[in-house]
Amino acid sequence: MKKISFFKTILLSLIISVLSFSFVSAKTVIRTDEAAIGEADPAKFSDNIDSVIIFNVYDALVDEGKNGSGLKPLLSTGWEYPDPNTLNVSLKSGVKFHSGNTLDADDVVYSFNRLMDMGQGFSFLFGSVESVTALDASTVQFKTTEPFAPLVASLMRLAIVDKDDVQANTVDGNYGDNGDYGEAYLLSTSAGTGAYKLSEHDPNVKTVLVKNDDYFQGHNAKAPDEVIIKYSVEAATIKALLLRGEHEISSMWLPNEVLAALSKEDSVDLVKINRPGSWMNKLNNRRAPFDDVHCRRAIQLAYDYDALYQSFAITDDLVAGQKASGALIAGVLGYDPNKAPIERDIEKAKAEQAKCKYNPSDYTLDLAWIAEVPYEEPWALQLQANAMELGYDATVTGLPWAKFTEQVSSWENTPHATVVSVLANVPDPDALMYAQFHSSRGGTWMSAEWANDPELDALLEKGRTETNEAERIKIYQAANQVMIDNAITLFITDFVGFQPISKNVSNSDTISTQQQYGTMGRNLSFREMAVN
């Protein structure tokens, strides 16, 4: 009996200790998760989770307004074009970095040079910038080699670092007099002006952010004191943690069956988020038979968009996709929500195929999907079935990402069609369309089309140099129509994400923050969220 009592006591004390270790701290916390790996250096960030970290820890000169309201000043008070090749940006005064140093124009110049010298992350957005100089302590001048309309939007991705702090922590490195440009220091430290400071950063495990109480824009009164971002957590674990109240915001990458299960739970809400991105089946425009526009049009008209759309269904009411109406997507300048989606018409498809100079039975199409993303496979199989309706033979292959990026460097090796997703890095159509569809850009994973359309090229070049916004909208809408008319690529659906959030943070502040920003990573602005 004594032994049984002893074991009971041990078991009871274990249970009590577990329960008592539940979150008892007075500080408020939001815990979220993403796929690895989080990058905390503002000159290297490029992915979704990197963007979440950087948007919360650093600020840029400009920001995205909510609800597609365009760009607005952030660390700047405004900007002007004295001539088409020059952009002057005025800085806000009195903004403090996490170190306590005050922001000035030298910090902006240093941040820009650091980004370009390191040549990673979003440096590719600034290829047209010739020089950046500080006109005085509060004015920065950007000179471009040609008129470059997307420059202001691109500045959203120029995170401003504290020059004095970084230089004080620079060691020997690959960048001449700039040593390592503070690369080692910024691996786990923040040197920005943002609403949160980096408190802990293990790129493979988790990142912890703590509130910057001196933030110049302030915080929501109920904003979390601490944010914990965990990496590569299993869907089953996320579900368990959400239901136990030990996780607040899930990533948007949960499988549909998990989302369907969570949709039935009272303690979790699913927040619908339109994201500026889309799934495409990228057609290789230079490889026979798709170097003939009629063959491309035929496959475009044969692709079963309804079946594709249904494959995104979570439940009867929730579909994690939206039928595409071209390359312009929600949140990007020029997007027209009333434009009709592309539809299948097999009779027209066969008529187009008849006009094509190639006989489909002479070709075996190699259709690919990215092996690391298994749910892409059905979209490739759907294309295979539709291509066979036109008389083609077709094989479907799961290509590892690394192999795909290697193959795509020559058009001869690029598959006839590859399923790829693309997100808008800034809310400007240039960043989305020029990088993918201009004939000079073939050879990257984004431009697996190897597009070679002079009419499209001319429009994309014009869109870059036109500074009048209304004109730009017309140009990009025309380019979008050329994309469809000439079947440059196959659109599967536009992104719609469903993000499960715990009732602990489900309120109008949190949900509106998640829903009303479009740029990749911008919608997890923790300072605007509220913990109930």
Place this chain on the structure above:
Amino acid sequence: MNTLQYFLRRIFVSIIVFFGVSIVIFCLARLIPGDPARIALGPFATDEMVEQLRETLHLNESIFIQYGIFIEKLFQGDLGISTYTKRPVLVDIVSYFPATFELVLMSGLLMILIGMPLGILSGKFKNSIIDNVARLISLLGVVTPSFLWAIILMLIFAFWFPILPVSERMNEALDPPTLVTGLLLVDSLLEGNFKVFGDAFLHLILPGLAIALPAIGNVARLTRTNLSDVYEKQYIEFAKSYSFSEYRIATKYALKPASIPTVTIIGLDFAFMLGNAFLVETVFVWPGMAKYGVEVILAKDLNGIIATALVITTFFLIINMIVDFVVLLLNPRITTKD
């Protein structure tokens, strides 16, 4: 050859094996498709930056020169920079290894504490109801992979009876103990912090059990078979005729010889756990080296791959030597000459 000479020879052979494995891993890692520099810097990095990183990583040199540089740096304690985490690989290993090691120790302990008694019971009461139940448990353990056990345990202890923690090494609200060994149980005890000790122990139970269950089945089945064989030996009958107690026969005459093959399997299973913990670590958000090892393979982080493989190799070699030593102690018929 005396025992000391025997072990010196084993250490020498182990060093040769270590370098052999390093050559194999070094070559295999380079067969993974993709340019490590391009993968590390991302799709938007300029070609100049990619080329510069290739130079830094010596990827433009022949594989022989690359291996020579690797060995030279290895002797200086430099495993290079991880292109995945952008940190020195040694920092990564020091960060992640203790978490996996502590988890594997827990699993090893559970394997011995549950597996051997289960096997002994089964062997002692052969073909009884106890034996049948124990065999069923062992069989379930062996045929069910660890990651499935992880999900089953999570289902039971996270959904049905939410009494045990299911993620990370300790509660986020607690302050971690001062880092000494990296093993939370040890460090918290050294600090006298029993709250953290209790919490860390609870966090170890589910992942530890998930990894241990297949090995428990293995150990139980092997112990049962060996014990049954030993109980059929004549000297056991002889002991029985002398009216020695059951307990004495079991502990003094039966268990010791029966446990020799089991000890070998325990050693191997223990070493296997280190490399096989990946999916369990992922399910339980365990910040360990097994998960890191798979991530670096996916990212073609050459330095990370080699370092992880060499740590696991070293672990295997050490465990093998310990097993040999224990077997030597258990079985006087085996000599160092053998």
